[in-house]
Structure formats: C-alpha cells, structure tokens
Amino acid sequence: MRQMLGRLVHDKAALVAALYLLAVVVVALVAPLIVDASLMRSNLRLRHLPPLHFDHGWWYVLGGDALGRSMLARLVVAARTTLAISFATVSLSLVIGAAIGLVAGLSNAWWSTAIMRAIDVLMSIPSLLLAMVVLFVIGASPPVVVMILTVTRIPIFARTARGQALEIRERPFVSASRVMGASSLHLLVRHMAPLALPTLFSVAALEFAQVMLAESTLTFLGIGVQPPDVTWGLMVSDGQRYLATAWWSALWPGLVIASIALAATILGNWFQVANDPVLRARSARKSRVPAAESKVASNA
Template identity: 50%
Template sequence: MTDQSLSKTPAIAEPRSTSMLSMLWRDKLAFCSAVVLLLIVLCALLGPALLGDLATSQNLRGRNSPPFDLARGWAFFLGGDSLGRPMLARLIVAARSTMMVAAGAVVAALAVGALLGLVAGYMGKTTSQVIMRLADVIMSFPSLLIAVVVLYVLGPSIPNMILVLAITRIPIYLRTTRAEVLEVRERMFVQAAVVMGASHWRIIARHILPVVAPTLVTIATLDFAFVMLAESSLSFLGIGIQPPDITWGLMVSQGRPYLTTAWWLALWPGVCIVITTLALNLLSNWMRIALDPAQRWRLEARSTKDE
C-alpha cells in the first residue's frame, strides 16, 4: 500500500538553470542591443585596416555630395564631407577612436575605483576616511570643467582624453564598491573566512569581490555611454581629439557649419552616437537583472515559459 501510494506521487520537477545566452535571446531588445554593439566593435577593430585609406582620400569634386547617391560608389551611400571624403568610411573608421577612448576611460576608472573602494570598505575607519575625502575632492569639481582645464594644459590627445575622463569617473566606482563591501563583509561566509584565519587580501579577492563584481559590471556598461557622450562633447567644443584622428564627436563639430547646406555631415555621426548610447542603456538594464541573483529568476522564468 505504501509502495503504491509512493509510486503515484508526482515527481517534483527539478529547476533548470538557464544560460545567459538563452536569457539574452528571449529578451529581444537586449539581444538587438548586443548585436548592434558587436557590429560597432567589429567596425572599430577592422575598419581602420580595411577603410583607412578610403576614409582619408580627398576628392574635391565630390565635396558635400548628397547621401543615397550610388553614382560615386557604395562608400558615398551616406554622402561625402566638405573635402569629398566618404562619410560611410569615415564613420566606420571613427568608431575605433571613439570606442578606444570610452573603453580605456571606463576600464581605468573601474580598476582604480574598485581597488580603492575595496580597501576603503574593508580596512579601518582612518583609511576609509582618507580615501573618501579624496573622492569628495574629485567630485567637488564639475567633471567637464576638469576635462577642459586638463586638456587645455596637457593638450588634446587620446591618452590625455582617457586620463582625464577616467579621473572624473573614479568616485562613481569607489563609492559604489565601498557601499557594497560594507554590507558584504558582515555576511556569515566572510565572518567564517575570518575565523578560519584567511588573510585580508584573500578574503577580498575570493569572497567579497565576486559578490561586488556584477554591480560594477552593470555600472561600467551604463557609464560607457556617459563617457562616450563626454568625449563627443569635448570633441565638439574643439578640445578633444584633433585631426588627423577622427571621432564621431569631432565629425559632428566639423559638420556644424554646414547644417543648412549639408545636414548629413553632422546627422550621421550624431545618429551613431545615439544608437550606441541607446544600445548600451538597454543592455545595461538587462545585465542589471541578469547578474543579480535576487532578480535573475524573472528572466529564467520567462525563458522557461517560452520553451
């Protein structure tokens, strides 16, 4: 009797783990954003090698040629600039400098800010106060003003641009990391590691950092769009990247005098900036849920329901 009743008892379905790629595929907006960003990264990596000469070759007969005119070739599908250079090739080549500045600034700010935040959150009160006062000093000045002053003194270049943008973004990661560490260090698994005699750096690297990392990655994805917009603003003001290097912000600045006669000179790089920023914002919103164990079940349940 007992065996029969047990045999009729329905088996409890074990929860299935859903991969990140599967959850990304189910969220169409996030998936499209990831595809767009992948295409932009490929353009940044391969564009200068394939189209570098075409983007810099001048043809005064085709200056300010209108878009969607294939008579001059596929490279002039988006028109030509004031020196007859194809806009499509220049947009692809400019993606490299734009992505290089944004990625370099975000990675540098993330590394320095996370390290200082881990130390400030885990070590004693004196060390924390010194580090936080440093962050307050940086945040007391407007970031754009710091960038203008530093670039005016050091000169506009890609390394200087990365340096100044990274400095202005360090407090964001520092304060976020410190707040996370203050909460994580009181959990039971960290206290157990302390009791077992683990060193401070081992506890930080093996127990605290993996818990804090998803939050930092989400912030970095969102901050990438902000840094790219800041670089575009500085290039538009004329103190950012200078020719012969090109960025989307510099192209917008160069096309400003021709807004009434050749609107496409400023429109297409502006569209690239908007599309990239929008894709980063959508992807960061998805990553915020996917990397949070407390909210990831929403995406997993959606994936299981669709199957």
C-alpha cells in the same frame, strides 16, 4: 556563461543591443582592412555630395563631407578611435576605482575614511569642467583624453565598490572566514571582488555610454581629439557649421553616437537585472501578469 546567454536570448531588446554593439566593435577592428586610404583624402569634386548617390561607389551612400571624403568611411575609421577611448577609460576607472572602494570598504581604519573623503572631494568637482580645464592647459590627444576622463570616473566606481564591500563584509561566510584566520587579501580576492563585480560591470556598461558622450562633447567644444585623428564627436563638430546646406555631415555621426549610447544603456540595465535574483524575479513576475491577463481575456 550559458545561463547568461540564455537570459540574453529571452530578452529581445538586450539581445538586439548586444548584437548591435558586437557588430560595431567588429567593424572598428577591421576598419584598416576594409577602408581604402583614398576614401580619406580630400576630393573637392565630391564636396557635400548628397546621400544615396551611387555614381561614385557604395562608400558614398551616406554622402560626402566638406572636403569630399566618404562619410561612411569616416564613420568606420572614427569608430576605432571613439570606442578605444571609451573602452580604455571605463576599464582603467573600473580597475582603479574598484580597488580603492573594496579596500576602503574592507577596513575601518582612519585611512579608509580619508580615502573616501578625497573621493567625495573629487566627485564634487564638475567632471566636464575639470576635463575642459586640464585639456586646455595640457593639450588634447587620445591618451590625455583617456587620462582625464578616467580621473573623473574613478569616484563612481570607488563609491559603488565601497557600498558593495560594506554589505558583503557583514555576511556570515565572511565572518566565518575571519574566524578561520583568512587574511584581508584573501577576503578581498576570494569573497568581495567576485560578488561585487556583477554590479560594477553593470555600472561600467552605463558609464561606457556616458564616457562616449563626454568625449564627443569635449571634441565638439574643440578641446578633445584633434585632426588627423577622427572621432564621431569631431565629425559632428565639423558638420554642425553646414547644417543648413549639408545636414548629413552632422546627422550620421550624431545618430551613431545616440544609438551606441542607447544600446549600451539597455545592455547595462539588462546585466544588472540578470545578475540580481530579486530584480530578476520581479521582472519575471511582471512578464507573467500580462500573459495571464491576455489568457483570461481570450477565454472570456
């Protein structure tokens, strides 16, 4: 952990992304304590209040929506639902997909091949189309959205985990453990899972951004989370009809979604490099070359 923190501090972009995501998570956790219920009620006198108007308090610094509610307060409250859906989806798909992939990669039995063929079939179905059909039939709610998005993400983690397992099981220490009588469960828990987790965590960070964008897309299309729940995607959907007269209604939640997705992608790429010695050495070599060239230029 100390080494990872040291590498994070030396990568300025990843450090800023991590601090930004941490700040958003903290705001989402304390949202019920800092947002007054009155800010979420309709107030038609403040309908489409422009940004940077402090006459009604600093909560209206980002303006008001179509019902006169504080845009800043709604962004804070929506963070809780949006991040909860994304985190639950990625966590469930990581656990289930990693278990399927590691077990399938450890064994050469026929059922291992059958499992991966089923995963291939599921991956061949467009995830957004599958989510739209299921949500249209069952109905939209946060648990249902988490369930369907988890199903669409499991194949990604399963194939990644299986690829890692196929490579790890051929290493000498795994063969030595087999010769010494180690069981498949022992190999799975003590050897394969710890070595595969860094790669899976890197994929999870990237998928976090993808899941958040998918949830926002479904909500924007009207088949995702519905009122009285609120998400950033729902705020964009509500505000897009007022783009000509009240552009801020859709701009602020859209910017938050884009910034969170960018920060999660940067952090995921950094995590992959930080846990791969080859990529880490290549990155360090690239950073030394410009420094050496600038030193030569200065001496000249």
